[in-house]
Amino acid sequence: MRKHAFFLFLSLTLASLAGNAAELKIGFVNQERILREAPAAKRVQDKLEKEFAGRRAELDRLQKQGRDLETTLQKEAVTLPEADRVAKERQLSQLTRDFQRMQREFREDVSLRQNEEYASLQERANKIINSIAEKEKFDLIFQEAVYASAKIDITDKVIKALSDK
Numbered sequence: 001m002r003k004h005a006f007f008l009f010l011s012l013t014l015a016s017l018a019g020n021a022a023e024l025k026i027g028f029v030n031q032e033r034i035l036r037e038a039p040a041a042k043r044v045q046d047k048l049e050k051e052f053a054g055r056r057a058e059l060d061r062l063q064k065q066g067r068d069l070e071t072t073l074q075k076e077a078v079t080l081p082e083a084d085r086v087a088k089e090r091q092l093s094q095l096t097r098d099f100q101r102m103q104r105e106f107r108e109d110v111s112l113r114q115n116e117e118y119a120s121l122q123e124r125a126n127k128i129i130n131s132i133a134e135k136e137k138f139d140l141i142f143q144e145a146v147y148a149s150a151k152i153d154i155t156d157k158v159i160k161a162l163s164d165k
Helices: 001-022 029-036 039-052 055-075 081-134 157-165
Strands: 026-028 141-143
Touching: 029 039, 029 081, 029 157, 039 055, 039 081, 039 157, 055 081, 081 141, 081 157
Parallel strands: 026 141
Antiparallel strands: none
């Protein structure tokens, strides 16, 4: 008897939801597209590239210095006195460690700054999405979906609004 009551309740609930679903206005926003295509996202990327250009150049310089030292060691390994060869190998080893440490710190710093900048952009996008939802009387806007029809996709509106600000 309980099973029948539960199924009756479930059927009535689904039927009432189906009747109300025709009145719902649903939208979808593709966050990945916003972060990839919005002019504001491109400005963030340019800003970060400029911010880290000096450190990237320093890493490139260290990498080249290491390659040059390695090449020198390979060419002169036979003719170098043992003490000089060992000193150059130590120097190369130290240079490699420094490069790896700086490269790791660089990646961590870039990642941190990207997260900060994209979080700010995401916050602005969310405000715009809320504004669009209020103006156009949306009942629900999804930011993630397995599938979303193009007729409910409002990503272009959000990208345009982000470029206007």
